Amino acid sequence: MAKITLVEAVTQALAYEMAHDEDVILLGEDIGLNGGVFRATEGLQARFGERRVRDTPLAESMIAGLTIGMAAQGLKPVAEFQFMGFIYPAFDNILNHAARLRNRTRGRLHCPAVFRAPFGGGIHAPEHHSESTEALFAHIPGLQVVIPSSPARAYGLLLAAIRSPDPVIFLEPKRIYRLVKQEVPDDGKALPLQKAFVLREGSDVSLISWGASMHETLQAAEALAKENIQAEVIDVATVKPLDLATILNSVNKTGRVVIVHEAARFGGIGAEIAAEIAEKSLLSLLAPIQRVTGYDTTMPYFKLEKLYLPSVARIVHAVKTTLEFA
């Protein structure tokens, strides 16, 4: 079996589900002939036709509206937003309609839609192309927010997202779109939508992250291992609904926590996780929870964007801070 990248796993999941379900249809800007600006839909229009892989006019609110209307009719639309920085015109429709249709109609209508967007920094992209605003969506009741950090998880979680009867914001960490390759069997097996993944076991500290930052987090864990510090590493993956049980299990074991995310710190998902831990595992905590995050600034243009992204050094430093806490 050939090894594939994260973005290829996205394509593979889309193709699998389209081949097996006529109701799955893709829409977005430049997703047809052009295969999407990151090639996530490469070859899909050729294979499934213009009816099922539709280039839309350039209007994100309308893309969301189309998606919601189609979903209410029982289709399973997967909309691509070219970059997360351009999803905000659709915010109103996602918040007011996609997230509410089921509750508003007491289950008469619902919204089995996926809103995909590449996100995050680190690829030297122009202004607005590098944001990480998952917290904005995760705060909205009725949504699910899913972020894969490996090809296999991208495949399994995207299948789950498409099959979910409720709307999913599916955020793809584009910095790692092509960073690693993995064998991903095209078996149509979905992963669960409220399950965090323990990527590495350890007893000294819990490192909690998601998306592209998983990679620095894992690197930090390796660096720490060399100093005989055993970090447990958790990929949250489904930012919402959050698998708190897995997180608390780990914290109860280690007593020390570092949360890592690329998004701005204030009001980021790191805060929610820290608040839950502080409430539910206070007595297990041996040291203050550390958050290693983007600063509370606009994502810098690419010359200085590295400063913004949580670095291995910052993570390691935070771990040591928790370990040194007496």
Added chain:
Amino acid sequence: MAKITLVEAVTQALAYEMAHDEDVILLGEDIGLNGGVFRATEGLQARFGERRVRDTPLAESMIAGLTIGMAAQGLKPVAEFQFMGFIYPAFDNILNHAARLRNRTRGRLHCPAVFRAPFGGGIHAPEHHSESTEALFAHIPGLQVVIPSSPARAYGLLLAAIRSPDPVIFLEPKRIYRLVKQEVPDDGKALPLQKAFVLREGSDVSLISWGASMHETLQAAEALAKENIQAEVIDVATVKPLDLATILNSVNKTGRVVIVHEAARFGGIGAEIAAEIAEKSLLSLLAPIQRVTGYDTTMPYFKLEKLYLPSVARIVHAVKTTLEFA
């Protein structure tokens, strides 16, 4: 001096600043002849003319755009959104432009604008009229988010917001628009924009809230006082920037914290405050921080909305939970 309500204090602040600064101009839907649906701009068009109190076409993204463009030209526009539930079409412009203009141009341009919106539940309003999504704005770097909970604070904070060289989301808790009256001297004195208010001193527990929930929080404090539990009550007021020092001072004294807010729990500002306390005052904490919040549901229609709003009973119960924690 006559006593005035919170909404009258808003009008008074607007009038004061318009009278003293030609650059202040108001815009929004139905704010002219109609004086705004809550009458916050009552009489202002008659007094200052149609040039300075402008009814706009019905388009929130455009209202935000107008506001930003005017602000960049050195005016001090104050835009009214009729209800917070209708601000989302403007989200893109607020996030991508208002919040970023200064940083993007390295200070060449900036955005001295105020975006006002009545928010929160409890007035038996139709669907979409009762939201509390301050966390969405507070997560956006470059914004300030201000929420008054008394006539005097409404007056002083709105003056500060208009005078601020940076954009302010000014959220008015409409449930308490007319709940209490206070003497508010029309002296043009602004309040600081990074300062929480200690409304009641106490040594047993810190109750932290903002907006309309301040009232249930204060009522809870009174109920507790009858049982000899002395609660310190803090009105956060400027949700962003957050006056963490005042909060930590209190927590270090009491060791117990209950945070109360109407917004949905997951990813609410309560999480950020709890995370900061758990990081910076961990050793002072005698019990887990409790959050009494709206549920992670869409704001229910009014028949059941009371269920959603943090009640005195829930607050009192949370306080007792922290006190009983051993």
Added chain:
Amino acid sequence: MAVAKFEIHYHQFLKPDGTLKQDLTKELRDPKRLIEWYRLMTLLRVFDTKAINLQRVGKLGTYPGVLGQEAVGVAIGQAMHKDDVLVPYYRDQGIQFQRGVDFSQILQYWGGDERGSDFNQAEDFPTCVPIANQNVIAAGVASAIQYRNEKRGVVTSIGEGGTSEGDFYEALNAAGAWKLPLVFVINNNQWAISVPTELQTHSQTFAQKAIAAGFEGEQVDGNDIIAVYERVRLALDKARTGGGPTLIEAITYRLCDHTTADDANRYRSKEALEKAWTLEPLIRLRHYLTSEKLWDAKKEEACLQDCRKIVDEEVNIYLNRPMAPITDIIDYMYAQCPENLKEQRQTLLQFGADILGSDHHG
């Protein structure tokens, strides 16, 4: 050099005095039909009056009246087929009640109960309060119908004020680009709360907004139920048979307050209101029916009685419907309740009954 030319047309059958401006089509010459329309408009008006009264006595929340706009709602309801889909705005009770939505459910919705949107017409969208996004969603519904090659049409409506929103235009543009089976109806009732059309846009008509999207827009006298019916019917036929979208601007006048929370006297002149009353849709059709000897005072009285009875029954059903279980506010958020919500559900159960107190019978 002129590279493109456009015209906007205005349609009317019944003049304000109730005489015909043009001959009726064969289909419309059926007197039973016109009488039924008159009855439906009356029913709607009776309901509307009742709803406003319910609000005044504290038994309903804020409610948007349709006084003066009855012809538009009834005509659309009549022109639509059962399997067409309606994606309404918030002042469309006049369409909804003809599509199997009980008056009691309409009241329930405006009475602050989500169950009011769990109605029989399974595919119709619920009332949409945020302005204009119903239009882009309707484009999605129409896309699904097109995708499945079904011969069904979609109707979506909006107020004239709402046409200033970007979503309205995005929907028009999508409908044009994709040739969607979609009929847009603009309810031009002259007011967006307190804002008159002159402040809303500089376009001479609202119909011409369709030109921006490259398809037909037209005006119709919205006080003339025959004209509205005819134009919507034609537009729906066109939509169902692959002819693409149409925009219809129906011109009326909002004779009531914006909602029960509004006081139009603050901004609306008495003269304008008086003039508008001379144009309203019921009198006009009554004139016509009377002149054709199809209607008289006795029939009118019987009709009114009948309508009041229907409405009263519905009001009773509304007032006596038991409260929803309190956990409803959580149980419909997701198909499967996530863990954190399960925890919150416990809190809700613990405090809920006390909070609602004695007024709750869930």
Added chain:
Amino acid sequence: MAVAKFEIHYHQFLKPDGTLKQDLTKELRDPKRLIEWYRLMTLLRVFDTKAINLQRVGKLGTYPGVLGQEAVGVAIGQAMHKDDVLVPYYRDQGIQFQRGVDFSQILQYWGGDERGSDFNQAEDFPTCVPIANQNVIAAGVASAIQYRNEKRGVVTSIGEGGTSEGDFYEALNAAGAWKLPLVFVINNNQWAISVPTELQTHSQTFAQKAIAAGFEGEQVDGNDIIAVYERVRLALDKARTGGGPTLIEAITYRLCDHTTADDANRYRSKEALEKAWTLEPLIRLRHYLTSEKLWDAKKEEACLQDCRKIVDEEVNIYLNRPMAPITDIIDYMYAQCPENLKEQRQTLLQFGADILGSDHHG
């Protein structure tokens, strides 16, 4: 009954073969002016080519070329007064460089450095990457100018693909309703990345989108710098003197990739490209100037040399500009740094230098 009629006109002075379609106005008969325009277009093309090369060798980020659209940018830059305001989209370097924005700063912006937007033309907006919201902001700028009774105009631009966004339309509508001193220019270069105009909208022209807002829209040959200049000049005059907004659709063809991150060969036919090359703006004006004996091969060579020199100098300035202090990413967020940011500033100082490593000289 037709209640409104509209026409869209197309404007051209220079035919593709470089001959005149209509006589030049007196103002335009000045040969120095046309020569200067030719030089500016050449300069822009030289710059553009250079920028793309810089990107290819890793010294610039993603960059959007303007090949084929030089006439539009230069004409607008020429028609604007110094104290007018530009609220551009992201492909407007052709306007910006005439308004006091150094090429080195344009490079700096696309080189990932915010300081590129801290330029001399104090009131002009920076490059706007999110599509269409520049237009509503421009309406705000125009409102401020109107509020102060100043005789200044605002120009805001957008691609033809961007016209599908709601904000574009909301801006048109506001401009019409408030009669704002605002000129909208649509750069119709036939492509929105890979999406051709047929998929973008069903409207025959983009100019007619102004009809929705009740003011004039017109088409101009965007490869004809004389026509673009003339139409923008007239529109700006109108704007400055209280005549309200105008929408100008300038028709060109994007001869380059969408940006350096794009490969147009995936979706664009060779034939279409070849045909477009026969229409492009520089050849056309050169033909005219040559036929008028105002230009020849020697002048062309000298002009090219001159332009290359200017551009090379600017590139040098760009490449040698020291990095910004790392704390810049925090220090411009607010006029006064809030407490939590002060704390974060410490973290930044602690880790910043290490993170950037040796490539940082700030």
